[in-house]
Amino acid sequence: MVEPHTCRPSTRCCARRMARPARQRGKPMSRGERLRRALTELGPIFVKAGQVLSTRRDLVPADIADELSLLQDQVASFPGSEARAIVEQELKLPIGRLYAQFGETPLASASIAQVHAATLHDGREVVVKVLRPGIDAQIARDVKLLRSLGELAQRWHPNADKIRPLDVVAEVEKMLENELDLQREGASASLLKRNFASGVDLYVPAVHWELTSARVLTLERVHGISSDDIAAIDAAGLDRKALAAKGVRVFYEQVFRDNFFHADAHPGNIWVDPTRRDEPRFIALDFGIMGSLPEADQYWLAQNFIALFERDYARIAKLHVDAGWMPADVRLDELEAAVRTVCEPYFTRPLSQISLAELVVKLFQTARRFQLTLQPQLILLQKTLLNIEGVGRMLDPEIDIWAVAHPVLKRILRERYSPLHTLRDVRKQLPEWFHLAPRLPALVHDALQRVARGEQRLLADADAMSHQSRLVHRLLRMIAGCMLGATLLLCAVLLWALAPQHGPWLSLGLGIGGLIAFGFGWSRSR
Template sequence: MIRFVRNSFRLLGMARTLARHDALFPLALVPGGKLLAFFARLTAPFSRRSDLPPGRRLARALEELGPAFIKLGQTLATRSDLIGDDVAADLSSLQDRLPPFSVKIAKRIITEQLAEPFDVLFDQFDDEPVAAASIAQVHFATTPDGREVAVKVLRPDIKVRFARDLDLFYWVAEIVELTQPRLRRLKPIETVKALEDSVHLEMDLRFEAAAASEFRDNFDSDPTYYIPQIDWERTAEHVMTMERVKGVRIDNVEALDRMGVDRSALLAKAAGAFFQQVFRDGFFHADMHPGNLFVDETGQVSVVDFGIMGRVDKQTRLYLAEMLLGFLTRDYHRVAEVHFEAGYVPRNQSLENFQQACRSIGEPILGKELADISVGRLLGQLFQVTEQFGMETQPQLLMLQKTMIVAEGLSRILSPNENMWELSRPLIEEWMRENLGPEAKIKEATLQAGSMLRRLPRVLEAAEQAASVFTDQGLRLHPDTIAAMRGKASNGQGKSTGFSRHTLILWVAIAALGAAVFLK
């Protein structure tokens, strides 16, 4: 009851903020939302109509509501199936900026976390942060040995504030799932859980440091794509220190032109790196807005901010590759088959009808000029038409789709007449050949055979133990059966059958091995 009362009042307060920005439309998803919107508009001071698009109005309201709501907006930006393409696109540009906290507090947190005097840790430390976001802020500093670094410091009391807001989000999601059966397939509770998991990872900066380290290892041999090195001695739960990178924002085309950077070549590098992240590594930067990408005079791209990362397992990557290839070659039958094989669409649905739906999505998009084709938009529309086919939300694909849209938008800023997917085509073809071609099938079969052989000694050992149960632990068998096993039974010519204990073990082993392979 206390939770109900507390969250009811907080929901009304949130609705009043939405009303001030003329952004009450999300309340349509909440039971009683129309009544709540009416009271909010009635009681909200300075409530006004706005000429801005709905997504922009919502973004401004979420920025006013604070850190957890900003993160909620960023999560909703991946849910075009829930809020529509246009609103999702507007939320993708949601500004994660808040007023900074004082440098005095930042230094106190650093000293407590690293258990060292501040002067021992840093020789110089900028008073003004270079960035202040919902969870942390960043200061430039210099270490005693002369290295230039960027120091990220978690906001004080941020965990308590997020816990309070997450409780409200869960409460609303639970009500929606309980009262709106048609929306259960969109998994509102799971969406909040994904937000909670993401935020918990972001609130322990050691996890972000580990992500940066893994990302750096993945691109260690790529001189065109740089990930700064972590200073682990100056990193803890609430503090992360990494090498400072320099350059201009990747969307500052005027500065790039002044530096003599070939923007077409730069786009090819960025597109190739994005493809490698998703398909080669299955580990991608999921917050790839221009403020996290910098370019120096040599054209090298440096990446920062690893708080939001995405993972795609090998099988999903294979399905995704086949799905995209099917769309790009207009093989809609194969696109539909892949959805059924992956289990995304239930078996009781019509393959032919789903194939027709895929064609209705692909033809309008693929009929455009090459530079205007958006794979991210294609996936977004695909997710929107799945409700009638009972397809459940795939959170890992939603995050990837949102990242694709951001990457495609950036590619059009750099070189409007080129398409990043066409530039990545040689990599795509090579990856498809290596992972879906005949060579890949042979390699997979070889690996499976090797795995089976490695398991063989354990299977034989288990078989011998099973045989000992049959022969040594008192299992009652007919005397003739025992005689046959021991080779004492005649084969009709007075000779032993030769069916010894070791033969029994071998047959049990073969049967066990066959079962293991069959059930694998």
């Protein structure tokens, strides 16, 4: 089931409603509603800014964040004939050669692009996403204005250090830069589809690359129910409790298994497949905003979640410092006490009533007193966590987020940081190590000679240089041991396969020798 989005009313009509006194409309508007309406009137770029600001619940008051989360960037559509012309210009063929049928009436219209239904010559249904004409120049003009407003706010707003308006503007610019490249969006959809190739939990429409460019994206057309349409989901006979739990699992798998997550997961972009009664699943749409984390942040964040699930407040405090998110001179006992003060009141409630997203937001607010430094990727993740938990609780108000998330995260970490996974990583890096190994002694010798001639200032003291030298020798011993071990293992396999007349004992002996050599080389690197 595909439902066209409702286009935004004309600016003039909206302006008349805004100008009408609040008392004539029944009740005064809240400050959040006034801000939301003002951003809507200013146009799409400011709507995007409000959407980003709504994710900063650690900085923005809750009532304003709630209102800003209602912002939609739906605008009046542009003519279908223009969309047709853009498609023909981008794909270098007449529309009739590209599609058997192209609907000029858009299915949906937003600030950056609009979507049209089409049919391929083999009968398959697709949707064609087309960037608005002149959108690049409009966005550049609006971003320049938005940056000027951000600079004014940075200088004059009394809470500028908390709101950080220039950071918000930078986040909007980055978001829009990604959304203006539809080929990038197609690549994101393709990767997400590969990560969930089975299609059991999450289905991602296929990209038709031969009909895709930077300004045109052609995707398989899918039919589903918006995840907030509870009546339609019930009418389809789907198990909402199973769906809610699956949504939480899919989120943690995206973030911690694949390190690539859908960062705009509101109900309009997350549908439910009405045809899968026995095994309900979600359908993902709109891949313009995707997120990933640096590997280090991913590890520290996962460990923080585990410690939070297990109420290990001392470990949470230590992890924040070890990750570099807080200064090293922070008193761990005070940070631990602050974390405990936030968390303990939550744990007096039934687990099904604890909002993990709300708790994370309050932890961020508390941590800011200890000079917490957050990366934009973590803010994007916070927004996604809020969206996913909201979808989960709409589907199943009694869902125990903790009971679902904890075992999933532990399983992912167990697999990701297992000895087998570590050996695979080592195997990937071996060619680079082998390439560098012969050059290391010469590089060290050359560097020492330059220092001795005064051509390069020695930045480290004698103890540090000695430590670096020991590290180099350990690396060389490890590489030598690993190479010897790998050679012996290869000889054992070849002997077993090509010369069975010598019996198994010689091959077995070589294999054991190879394992011992490999283990010796690895142990000498420790």
